[in-house]
Amino acid sequence: MRIDRIELLEIRMPLVHFFETSFGRTTDRRIVLLRACADGLEGWGEVTCGENPFYSYETPDTAWHVLRDFLVPWALEKPWDSPADLAERFRPVRGHNMARAALENALWDIEAQGRGVPLAELLGGTREEIPCGVSIGIQNSFEELLEKIRHELAAGYQRIKVKIRPGWDVEILERIRNQFPGIDLMADANSAYTLADIEHLKLLDRFDLMMVEQPLGWDDLVDHSRLQRELKTPICLDESIHSAEDARKALEIGACQIINIKLGRVGGHSAARKLHDFCRAQRVPVWCGGMLESGIGRAHNIAMSTLPGFVLPGDVSASRRYWARDIIDPEVTVTAKGTIAVPRKPGLGYVPDLARIEKLTVRKESFEKRS
Ligand code: OSB
Numbered sequence: 001m002r003i004d005r006i007e008l009l010e011i012r013m014p015l016v017h018f019f020e021t022s023f024g025r026t027t028d029r030r031i032v033l034l035r036a037c038a039d040g041l042e043g044w045g046e047v048t049c050g051e052n053p054f055y056s057y058e059t060p061d062t063a064w065h066v067l068r069d070f071l072v073p074w075a076l077e078k079p080w081d082s083p084a085d086l087a088e089r090f091r092p093v094r095g096h097n098m099a100r101a102a103l104e105n106a107l108w109d110i111e112a113q114g115r116g117v118p119l120a121e122l123l124g125g126t127r128e129e130i131p132c133g134v135s136i137g138i139q140n141s142f143e144e145l146l147e148k149i150r151h152e153l154a155a156g157y158q159r160i161k162v163k164i165r166p167g168w169d170v171e172i173l174e175r176i177r178n179q180f181p182g183i184d185l186m187a188d189a190n191s192a193y194t195l196a197d198i199e200h201l202k203l204l205d206r207f208d209l210m211m212v213e214q215p216l217g218w219d220d221l222v223d224h225s226r227l228q229r230e231l232k233t234p235i236c237l238d239e240s241i242h243s244a245e246d247a248r249k250a251l252e253i254g255a256c257q258i259i260n261i262k263l264g265r266v267g268g269h270s271a272a273r274k275l276h277d278f279c280r281a282q283r284v285p286v287w288c289g290g291m292l293e294s295g296i297g298r299a300h301n302i303a304m305s306t307l308p309g310f311v312l313p314g315d316v317s318a319s320r321r322y323w324a325r326d327i328i329d330p331e332v333t334v335t336a337k338g339t340i341a342v343p344r345k346p347g348l349g350y351v352p353d354l355a356r357i358e359k360l361t362v363r364k365e366s367f368e369k370r371s
């Protein structure tokens with residue numbers, strides 16, 4: 001594979017509804033997309049960072065910098081046997097996984113198109129449809145939260161995840177359980193607690209949650225292992241896991257029982273597959289997390305979720321939950337039984353809507369191979 005050209009584009013997209021976590025509220029997204037041209041084909045990737053360095057240290061501007069000044073020049077330097085080789089070449093850069101994932105994933109899209117197979121198949125995926133859950137942010141009132149849960153259950157989603165933080169946790173879970181005793185329910189704290197809250201966190205054990213996601217520090221494993229010993233509810237790690245190596249260490253000390261895999265957080269499809277394979281060998285369930293992606297990132301998430309170890313419903317849901325109009329055609333839709341049918345066309349299987357992307361673009365930079 002010889003990459004001829006790489007384009008970075010920043011688009012702005014308003015969310016149809018604000019999304020609030022313990023670290024803040026998002027209403028408008030700034031999304032960096034990457035378009036790569038190689039072998040006469042065009043592949044797309046998305047930088048899945050937040051606007052602010054709150055979920056992780058990456059932002060659209062750090063990603064732009066790391067891509068423009070390091071990853072993109074390296075990628076254009078010489079031909080590549082496979083996208084995984086490129087990931088290897090990026091190794092000297094420490095961190096910035098969301099920046100590297102955007103580029104590597106665009107090449108996976110090209111590779112799949114070149115072979116005439118769906119990306120899911122190229123990755124080793126086995127599912128024809130993937131099970132879907134929803135992540136519901138902190139709302140202005142409990143009534144609004146209930147209404148949202150009712151709405152998503154009616155749409156068919158298989159599990160409900162609610163965001164929690166001190167002051168929006170035990171009471172709301174209690175009320176949700178009263179209303180919906182039998183649903184598959186989980187909570188995501190995005191690192192809103194510390195070990196000092198251990199007695200409070202133990203109250204979560206009353207609610208028969210599938211798991212509690214990232215209750216403690218975003219970079220912690222040790223305290224999570226302390227907490228897991230005291231908690232019946234399984235802990236799922238999100239922010240703390242950046243690689244298969246992190247997962248090995250987390251499992252070795254009992255820091256979690258489930259892992260949320262996000263393509264951006266781990267650095268792209270190669271790293272995600274390694275992490276998946278490791279967890280599967282250890283019989284640790286994984287599921288696909290979300291980062292309020294546009295259709296491009298969403299399509300990559302769908303492909304990854306077809307791997308056999310993704311046994312739990314992920315946070316991959318319909319385009320319309322986020323966007324008045326998505327940037328892919330068709331948009332991502334969910335069936336009445338809460339699944340997404342995996343596209344069978346080569347590559348991502350969803351076509352980027354170039355006119356729409358152009359309209360939303362606020363910044364663009366192109367890079368060509370050196371002769
Ligand atoms: O922790 O999973 C998270 C969104 C932004 C940042 C972090 C998280 C989330 C979500 C939303 O939970 C998942 C989605 O895209 O639907």
Ligand code: MG
Nearest residue numbers: 188213214238
């Ligand atoms: Mg999370």
